[in-house]
Amino acid sequence: MPYRALLLSLVALAATADQPSKLYPPADPALAGRLPDFSFAGYRRGEAPIPSPAVTANVRDFGAKGDGTTDDTAAFRAAIDKTDAGAILIPAGRYLLTDVIDVRKPNLVLRGAGPDKTTLYFPKELEDVRPNPGQTTSGRPTSNYSWSGGFVWVRGDYGSKDLAAVAAPAKRGQRTLAVSNVDGLKLGQTIEIRQTDEPTNTLADHLYAGQADDTSKLLGRSRASLTTRLTAIDAAARTITFDRALRFDVELRWKPRVLTFAPTVTGVGIESLRFEFPRKPYLGHFTERGHNAISLTQVADCWMRDVTIDDCDSGIFARGRYCTLENVTIRSGRT
Numbered sequence: 001m002p003y004r005a006l007l008l009s010l011v012a013l014a015a016t017a018d019q020p021s022k023l024y025p026p027a028d029p030a031l032a033g034r035l036p037d038f039s040f041a042g043y044r045r046g047e048a049p050i051p052s053p054a055v056t057a058n059v060r061d062f063g064a065k066g067d068g069t070t071d072d073t074a075a076f077r078a079a080i081d082k083t084d085a086g087a088i089l090i091p092a093g094r095y096l097l098t099d100v101i102d103v104r105k106p107n108l109v110l111r112g113a114g115p116d117k118t119t120l121y122f123p124k125e126l127e128d129v130r131p132n133p134g135q136t137t138s139g140r141p142t143s144n145y146s147w148s149g150g151f152v153w154v155r156g157d158y159g160s161k162d163l164a165a166v167a168a169p170a171k172r173g174q175r176t177l178a179v180s181n182v183d184g185l186k187l188g189q190t191i192e193i194r195q196t197d198e199p200t201n202t203l204a205d206h207l208y209a210g211q212a213d214d215t216s217k218l219l220g221r222s223r224a225s226l227t228t229r230l231t232a233i234d235a236a237a238r239t240i241t242f243d244r245a246l247r248f249d250v251e252l253r254w255k256p257r258v259l260t261f262a263p264t265v266t267g268v269g270i271e272s273l274r275f276e277f278p279r280k281p282y283l284g285h286f287t288e289r290g291h292n293a294i295s296l297t298q299v300a301d302c303w304m305r306d307v308t309i310d311d312c313d314s315g316i317f318a319r320g321r322y323c324t325l326e327n328v329t330i331r332s333g334r335t
Contacts, residue, residue: 261321304324
């Protein structure tokens with residue numbers, strides 16, 4: 001369906017002042033619609049404002065010049081390595097960076113003087129500095145940076161540990177599950193409910209509501225996941241109740257599990273910055289070699305705000321949980 005037609009269709013189905021869309025899941029799971037509940041989106045599930053930590057370090061104090069010609073990569077890495085928490089100030093200037101800037105610990109903010117004043121310039125491609133060749137599902141050679149990675153790469157681990165198996169099926173829209181045991185579970189705890197596909201891709205078919213094309217190349221690798229907070233635990237009945245409705249059916253053939261959710265990297269912010277890449281002709285899908293600005297990988301409660309990205313392959317890969325992107329502008333003059 002053309003985007004304009006799709007947009008008009010969604011507008012026609014949108015909620016009125018007193019009548020929610022029929023696509024939104026009502027309380028009765030049997031009537032569940034197709035729109036998931038996004039009430040818990042963003043930093044700290046939308047329950048707290050994004051903070052503004054005080055400045056505790058300055059990249060200039062670690063040797064960064066910001067003159068557009070000096071390689072400031074080592075200075076940025078040193079500032080991150082030596083700063084335990086707070087905002088690392090990147091004053092006005094043009095900072096030349098030639099390798100990945102990793103952030104692998106919590107509660108750090110990279111803060112510029114504004115996207116019109118502080119520019120991070122990346123002349124190289126990720127494939128040049130961290131080779132990561134791959135191929136498409138059809139076997140076409142490409143770079144894995146066509147769909148992953150960034151020059152500012154915030155990454156951690158969700159701390160997933162097995163707590164219990166799900167003991168009975170459940171339908172999308174429900175908020176209670178039967179589990180094998182409730183040991184190690186406590187009220188208010190955030191957990192992950194996860195299930196994985198079988199070789200015949202039945203989970204993928206379910207997630208696509210039977211409308212997907214050929215799924216054979218997925219090879220049973222699809223996964224469905226929901227993080228949610230426990231609101232009730234019945235030890236006698238061995239059931240748990242949580243505050244988010246299931247976004248998908250739960251079936252035992254998909255080996256559903258309850259896991260811990262304890263992310264190691266939280267509270268990281270990237271703000272008031274401009275990212276710039278060389279303006280090169282665009283050669284088409286799956287030819288990208290990694291002019292990627294930002295990647296969030298297995299992190300939670302992070303944010304990006306007041307960020308401008310120019311002439312990238314991919315601007316942001318936000319593969320975290322409860323993260324907010326605010327006032328982000330991506331521009332391109334590539335042809």
